[in-house]
Amino acid sequence: MASLKNLTIEQLTASLEAAQTEQSRLATRVKEQDRRILTLITLKARTESDARSKAQEAQELSARLFLKQCLPAEVVQLRERIFNLLAQVASDQITVAEQRRLSEELKTTRKSLQLDVCNHRLVVYEEAYSGSRSNDYDDASKEVRVCVVCGLEECQWKAEEFKVLQDTPHRLIRRYYDFYEFGSRLGFTGVRDRLLKLRDLDALLDLMAGLVKLTD
Numbered sequence: 161m162a163s164l165k166n167l168t169i170e171q172l173t174a175s176l177e178a179a180q181t182e183q184s185r186l187a188t189r190v191k192e193q194d195r196r197i198l199t200l201i202t203l204k205a206r207t208e209s210d211a212r213s214k215a216q217e218a219q220e221l222s223a224r225l226f227l228k229q230c231l232p233a234e235v236v237q238l239r240e241r242i243f244n245l246l247a248q249v250a251s252d253q254i255t256v257a258e259q260r261r262l263s264e265e266l267k268t269t270r271k272s273l274q275l276d277v278c279n280h281r282l283v284v285y286e287e288a289y290s291g292s293r294s295n296d297y298d299d300a301s302k303e304v305r306v307c308v309v310c311g312l313e314e315c316q317w318k319a320e321e322f323k324v325l326q327d328t329p330h331r332l333i334r335r336y337y338d339f340y341e342f343g344s345r346l347g348f349t350g351v352r353d354r355l356l357k358l359r360d361l362d363a364l365l366d367l368m369a370g371l372v373k374l375t376d
């Protein structure tokens with residue numbers, strides 16, 4: 161600023177005017193940039209929200225795709241047949257002979273689904289329990305796995321020992337955890353029965369997705 165000392169009044173006035181003009185120009189530019197920042201922030205928020213809903217859509221689509229891939233039409237048809245037979249057997253409008261015939265057909269259809277058709281892609285399990293010392297380990301129990309599509313059940317001490325319901329990349333294996341329904345606790349058998357009774361496959365997959373992952 162030392163050089164300012166030597167400036168004349170005219171020079172100082174001119175410099176002041178120039179500085180004020182430049183300052184006002186820059187202030188206008190700052191305002192303009194602020195506006196642009198605000199527009200960008202709004203745009204960014206919109207894009208982020210779009211990305212979130214796309215991610216949700218992708219998740220939903222991949223869940224449905226998994227359902228279609230993991231449950232071939234033959235499995236779905238046999239499963240539907242079983243639900244229809246169950247409803248018919250429970251009817252009080254049929255004769256004892258008819259009921260016996262339907263029960264037999266139900267047994268055969270279920271066996272065919274479990275042993276020949278189902279690929280057991282949706283499995284729920286309860287871990288093995290080593291037992292308590294106070295009970296001399298008599299209360300120990302094996303790990304139980306159940307395919308919630310066909311009802312096939314397998315028990316083993318270790319996960320590696322499973323013959324049919326073993327871990328594979330295309331099998332959704334979920335650990336059961338306590339469910340509360342109408343205030344009462346559903347244990348493993350309660351959860352298993354609840355899943356097996358679900359006719360709607362979308363609802364079944366939704367419930368399975370809510371259970372704890374084996375690999376968590």
Ligand SMILES: [Zn+2]
Nearest residue numbers: 278280307310
């Ligand atoms: Zn199965």
